[in-house]
Amino acid sequence: MSDAPARSSYRHGDLRQALIDAALDMARQGGPDAVVLREATRRAGVSPNAAYRHFADRRDLLEAASASAQGLAADAMEDALEAVHGTGDPAVDARLRVGAVGRGYLAFARHEPGLFRTAFTVPNDLSRAFDADKAGRRGRTPFQVLAESLDALHAAGVLPDERRQGAELLAWSTVHGLGMLALDGPLRGLTDEMLDGATERLLLMVDRGL
Template sequence: MTSERAYHHGDLRRALLTAALDVIAQEGPDALSLRDLARRAGVSHAAPAHHFKDRTGLLTAVAAEGYALFADALADAPGLQERGVAYVRFAAQHPAHFQVMFRPELYRPDDPALLAAKARATEELRAAVGELPRTGDDARAAGIAAWSLAHGFATLLLSGNLDGPVDGRDPAELFRSVAGFLFRSPTTPESS
């Protein structure tokens, strides 16, 4: 490897992550190989192992980065409904991260950086659920319901199953509308 190649990348780790995200977004995480990433980056086939050790290490880095970005996106959204909107927007803007984050068989779930980022994202989700009025085990059920709605919508979106309903609309705005059905207070009959 020449110094010109090393200089060209500046940050080989970042270049490999970016190439991996492109492959995952286009072909899915199962298509990822370190040898192919090295070829794409113009480095020796052994170079990626210096940064990630193996394919699982690379996918662990993708998941950790994804959870960190996810936590940032959630932190900027006020309230449970808006965090759901942020959840869907994150999935639409970071489909490769999203695909890896929720497939723990792809990465090392005990990785310290991953655990820290995942804990931060989980805390952001729980904080929004904590704002809901509830009693007993309702908090856990409310969290599962909110997660199911946002994650289900995001998954349907990324798999192309919402192409018809979205039809050129902003998916996050459509989710806001869908979630609004759950957040509306019951209407009371008007007095005559």
């Protein structure tokens, strides 16, 4: 017997979310290429016609799954932030928090590679970096989590005025590069221990570069 919900059990908004959840399950297993609208309808237990009331096509569903995956990335970053033990020194604490943001981002890449690829390989730009559908449980998107940690670094006097503008792009590009090289590039053969070491050295480089 199928464990899919009965078609009549969904309210309008619930149906949309059920399809997104099904897409996330597929993305978790196989990345963005695994997201198929017809398969999402089967997993959600709804008819294709019902699905098309919410998503025009596969790309539309994939963009929604990408946004939700970014919210999950934000959760990983926020979880890493919560693990930081403050020292009472604003400058030291701000640097620790920026490092935690990068560490959480890379942990998400390593532990949820399918969702990481889905979150950040669907074409989009920074005009939607603050959209609510990209936010995690605490209401912030990955870009907001990073930006606010850099704001704190600036407020603590660690990041000078002349280097604050655009710092998100530099820090994000550097950390994302390691994530992608470890997943799909020549660094994918590194052991966990080697990746741990690379992560810490990269974050130290970002800290010094900022």
